[in-house]
Amino acid sequence: EAQVTQNPRYLITVTGKKLTVTCSQNMNHEYMSWYRQDPGLGLRQIYYSMNVEVTDKGDVPEGYKVSRKEKRNFPLILESPSPNQTSLYFCASSLSISRQPQHFGDGTRLSIL
Amino acid sequence: RKEVEQDPGPFNVPEGATVAFNCTYSNSASQSFFWYRQDCRKEPKLLMSVYSSGNEDGRFTAQLNRASQYISLLIRDSKLSDSATYLCVVNMDSAGSYIPTFGRGTSLIVHP
Numbered sequence: 339e340a341q342v343t344q345n346p347r348y349l350i351t352v353t354g355k356k357l358t359v360t361c362s363q364n365m366n367h368e369y370m371s372w373y374r375q376d377p378g379l380g381l382r383q384i385y386y387s388m389n390v391e392v393t394d395k396g397d398v399p400e401g402y403k404v405s406r407k408e409k410r411n412f413p414l415i416l417e418s419p420s421p422n423q424t425s426l427y428f429c430a431s432s433l434s435i436s437r438q439p440q441h442f443g444d445g446t447r448l449s450i451l
Numbered sequence: 452r453k454e455v456e457q458d459p460g461p462f463n464v465p466e467g468a469t470v471a472f473n474c475t476y477s478n479s480a481s482q483s484f485f486w487y488r489q490d491c492r493k494e495p496k497l498l499m500s501v502y503s504s505g506n507e508d509g510r511f512t513a514q515l516n517r518a519s520q521y522i523s524l525l526i527r528d529s530k531l532s533d534s535a536t537y538l539c540v541v542n543m544d545s546a547g548s549y550i551p552t553f554g555r556g557t558s559l560i561v562h563p
Contacts, residue, residue, distance in 0.1 A: 371551070378555075379555070380538075380553055380554065380555035380556060381495070381538070381553040383550075383551070388548070394548075426492070428494055428495070432551075435542060435549045435551060436482050436483065436542065436549040437482065437483050437542075438483070439483075439485045439487075439497045439500060439540070440497075440540075440551060441497070442494040442495050442496070443494060444493075444494055445492075445493070445494050447492075
């Protein structure tokens, strides 16, 4: 089944404790992206990747890192999480972002205390 | 300046009603357009792509007006299960890259 898989689905952690949210897609998509969604603000792009080893900042990259060493994986890293990074996070992928829609993972709900 | 604008609603309609949403975008070089549906606390799911000639999928019709820079979604014969937030997405040309830009969504509530 074609899908985007995020892990974990839920995480409660404390300020400053490094964490990684994994994202994997099995559709051989070139484009992958991370979003956060907050009430009243909609979906905001954090980082995106056009292909392996090609990543770029989205609208709200501060406090986040990403890597794209393999086509299927695009982890999101919070080196020193802070409470303002408490949010609902979505990973998405697309065959070709110029023409094709994105497919979203189920989401990761992060709470930083 | 928000590049993709939607009326947040909520649109509160009875079952069987026809309802329409619009979404305006600012970048005339925008390349592709989509409507997504999002249920509370769930991931956005693609509802339909929007083509220049307009397209229909069952009770749903999407249209694109490039001259006026808006897309629309029409839902006929609304069902209770249509209650959700509808997001428009515009993939905008940004110096050769395409940046997907989301509207903040329009909330639809269909009541008995």
